[in-house]
Amino acid sequence: MPASKSVKLNTGAEMPTLGLGTWKSQPGAVEKAVAHALKNGYRHIDTATAYANEKEVGLGIKESGVPREQIFLTTKLNNSDQRDVEGALKRSLEQLDTPYLDLWLMHWPAPMTKDGKADKERDWLDTWKDMERVYKAHPDKVKAIGVSNFSVPYLKRLLDNATVVPAVNQIELHPACMQEDIVEECRKHGIVVTAYSPLGSDDSPLLTNPVVDKIAKKYNVSPANVLISLQANRPQVTVIPKSVTPSRIDQNAKIIDLTEEDIKELASIEKTNHIRVCKPYWTGWGNIGFPDLE
Secondary structure, eight states: OOOOSEEEOTTSOEEESBOEEOTTOOTTHHHHHHHHHHHTTOOEEEOOGGGTOHHHHHHHHHHHOOOGGGOEEEEEEOGGGTTOHHHHHHHHHHHHTOSOBSEEEESOSOOBOTTSSBOTTOOHHHHHHHHHHHHHHOTTTBSOEEEESOOHHHHHHHHHHOSSOOSEEEEEOBTTBOOHHHHHHHHHTTOEEEEESTTSSTTOGGGGOHHHHHHHHHHTSOHHHHHHHHHHTSTTEEEOOBOOOHHHHHHHTOOOOOOHHHHHHHHTHHHHOOOOOSOSGGGTSTTTTOGGGO
């Protein structure tokens, strides 16, 4: 399966397959990282209100000199803003200093209070309905809406009630957490999947995994290139490796075509070594439908 360069969303928009993730990227460093990535060919930047770096991401975009309309920009609604969807959008646009978002995601199906507790009086489905309303009212400000960290049962509930099918579901994806059930469910409904944490995590054991290493040697690339390329070789999947190191940002952009055999070998890592790095328990909403956490 050759790697894609971009995927088409259900809105008709093209989303570049490779993007720069900015989770855990500190203000200061993130501005330079975004500018560097854009100056060196990236055209997709992913941030979130929860990362507390939207302002710096916006500055990096300006610093790059790349016209805004050439950039695909994603941010996410914070859990603690689920009761104030319209206000949250306004604040994100101000922080990013941009007239519009290419994609706005509900970060977690987990409403929370301002003091970081689960907001049990709020249903995330009502938040989605508010996002739909804002999207329909302001097509000039939000080009697409989607979700993040949605398991199959949560997706099914959403699709049973939605008037707008999410354009994207952004989830953790790497060989130790392939989540093929979610990827398949999304494909069935024309929802693109974005892979976060494609290397597994910081100091990921996947970078020294013998299968990954073998395939990296075969193509004369780094293990990181293999892990990022795996997601780009999955149909209707985009991928957002994160780094603030210029040399690594450049290196991560090297996407290779993998054979079906390569993909099978990489997917088999999960059978003996399943790892989900980003667990939802901190939200106070339990396992939010992920079968490996039941």
